[in-house]
Amino acid sequence: MLEKPIAVLGGGNGGHTMAADLTLAGYKVNFYEHPLFKEKFKKTLETGRVEMRGVGRQGVAEIHKVTLDMEEAISDVELINLVIPALGHDRFFEEMIPFLQDGQTVVIWPDNYGSLRLRQLLEERAPEKKITIAGTNTLPYGTRLAGPAQVNLLLMAPEVIISALPAKETERILPELQELFPMLKPAQNVLAASFSNPNPIVHPAGSLLNTGRIQYSKGDFYLYREGITEAVARAIRAVYDETAALAEAFGFEVLQYEDRDFRTTTSIMGVAFQAPFDTIGVIASVIGPKSLQDRYIVEDVPYGLVPLSEFGKKLGVPTPVIDSLITIGSIVCDQDFWKTGRTLEELGLADMDKDDIIRLVEEG
Amino acid sequence: MLEKPIAVLGGGNGGHTMAADLTLAGYKVNFYEHPLFKEKFKKTLETGRVEMRGVGRQGVAEIHKVTLDMEEAISDVELINLVIPALGHDRFFEEMIPFLQDGQTVVIWPDNYGSLRLRQLLEERAPEKKITIAGTNTLPYGTRLAGPAQVNLLLMAPEVIISALPAKETERILPELQELFPMLKPAQNVLAASFSNPNPIVHPAGSLLNTGRIQYSKGDFYLYREGITEAVARAIRAVYDETAALAEAFGFEVLQYEDRDFRTTTSIMGVAFQAPFDTIGVIASVIGPKSLQDRYIVEDVPYGLVPLSEFGKKLGVPTPVIDSLITIGSIVCDQDFWKTGRTLEELGLADMDKDDIIRLVEEG
Structure with missing residues (x-):
């Protein structure tokens, strides 16, 4: 190679x-x-x-x-x-x-x-x-x-x-x-x-719970410095917990985090991405999202949260916080992510049950 | 008297x-x-x-x-x-x-x-x-x-x-x-x-979509000056639209607003409450919510949105945005408003159908 x-x-x-x-x-x-x-x-x-x-x-x-x-x-x-x-x-x-x-x-x-x-x-x-x-x-x-x-x-x-x-x-x-x-x-x-992608876990909750600020500040917004407060971190953790429960229902594991990793402004991103010298400071200096038409929402909601919600329905695992973020995100961005998002149909999984899906991804 | x-x-x-x-x-x-x-x-x-x-x-x-x-x-x-x-x-x-x-x-x-x-x-x-x-x-x-x-x-x-x-x-x-x-x-x-109470229409969407800012600013937050941006106003309108659809299903009307009333930072509050000289300026000077344990959330979600959602289920009228705000509000405030909120059971309406309820409130 x-x-x-x-x-x-x-x-x-x-x-x-x-x-x-x-x-x-x-x-x-x-x-x-x-x-x-x-x-x-x-x-x-x-x-x-x-x-x-x-x-x-x-x-x-x-x-x-x-x-x-x-x-x-x-x-x-x-x-x-x-x-x-x-x-x-x-x-x-x-x-x-x-x-x-x-x-x-x-x-x-x-x-x-x-x-x-x-x-x-x-x-x-x-x-x-x-x-x-x-x-x-x-x-x-x-x-x-x-x-x-x-x-x-x-x-x-x-x-x-x-x-x-x-x-x-x-x-x-x-x-x-x-x-x-x-x-x-x-x-x-x-x-x-x-x-295990941290983006859909952190970005939609982090961004949508700062919708007003992102628009009002016109780009002068630092998600990891000011946006992820205690309550926002709780929402991020709720998305993670629903994702982990879904993985457990499938029988596999997602990346694990310590309780304290959910209690910082950098949340799990501070664990997933580590600068050599200063894990908190560097990620906190990442500016944005500068608008609501940012990847943090328009990619991570339809391509991250929508499939999780669809898997949840298929497996009977409730995903109320994920569903709420999809609904609120759709209003905030003025497009219906429930329709534009990645569906199990597009992934060829719509007619499969849990065991079929696991067999497909593990054995082919 | x-x-x-x-x-x-x-x-x-x-x-x-x-x-x-x-x-x-x-x-x-x-x-x-x-x-x-x-x-x-x-x-x-x-x-x-x-x-x-x-x-x-x-x-x-x-x-x-x-x-x-x-x-x-x-x-x-x-x-x-x-x-x-x-x-x-x-x-x-x-x-x-x-x-x-x-x-x-x-x-x-x-x-x-x-x-x-x-x-x-x-x-x-x-x-x-x-x-x-x-x-x-x-x-x-x-x-x-x-x-x-x-x-x-x-x-x-x-x-x-x-x-x-x-x-x-x-x-x-x-x-x-x-x-x-x-x-x-x-x-x-x-x-x-x-x-027709404007509070549950405006306050939860307005506050929750500024969760990070309310906590980060430690009380230096003006909902009607900075919090109700275009996207937040869209969410407020979505709550109103679901409420109006529910009223229509019941056969009565809620207070009506002009389209433009949803396109200002004061949203419909600027119509519902009018200062003699300056409708925009005065309401914009109202400070708060200063924390997430504010009436704007802890009263208006459980006593305003939860009954609306319950009526929606009873009448088969979908209330996805209202439901999402209840779910997100519960995470943000760390209490389950679905359980602590005002239920149809408490109002004596749980076993009634639509016609019974209308008869009760109109004829007794």
């Missing part, structure tokens, strides 16, 4: 960071962005360089190949890393599927049920292709673009969990991935990975 | 204002506070005077009688005004019932389903007593105590609706009440009055 280029798809904060990080580590990276977003990607595309600062590898990464052409990006690579918000999954999957080749591995960072969605689309469109799909619970990077082609890496996750779909293949792909990403550990299955 | 003293029960913001207002208008007032709250009532009790400033009658009101003794307060009066948060209804009803006399009228400001609760308790404890019960949609006063025995009347409601229970008796009691309170208009029935 290490001889051939590695594809990194997605030219946002996470994609730039991964492309630069792997390049500075000595790997050849094919860095792709969808043509829809070419304006923001312009400087990276023209110079082929990404400057990286912050807590990780430092310097100017000379990227092997920067492209808007999916075929060019993923032909003749073994590993494809998809590093985009779940909102863009379908669009990238559509572009990707025609050019996928037997033997390739697609890792979705973070999974957010994207592995199940890609599997479903492959079954419909290209059932003959032999692709390994895997998903993680989070990006390893807490990161922001400081400007065009400039990364500021604020935080690194000390541990990221990953599973192949099905999980019986995790063991086969993990060692090579760990060479690139030493923080990777095996997850029980892709659902355990998605359920 | 005008010869005898008028009882005002409840020594908070509203009770002080009504006792002073009626006294300055020339009436004899028996002003009662429950002994539990005697510390805060001390100066009023000792001096028998309340100083009133603001937008209404001005001056020092020499109250006819100030007392901690319920019997003394309500014996030989014709009109009893209960002016307390719904949280205290049961406690005051318990004190009041033994001393109620045939022919008395009890008006509950605002009703918040208290009329139905009092009727139910009277049926259980003293079914022989002939009492007229009535309830309004709101207090006429937007008011705060500026200090012990000092009222600052900020706003007056231009219109308050009232119904007797049953509504067929409204016509009989209204003319005399209008002499005291010229802003009174007839409501279709006590449910129409309770449904």
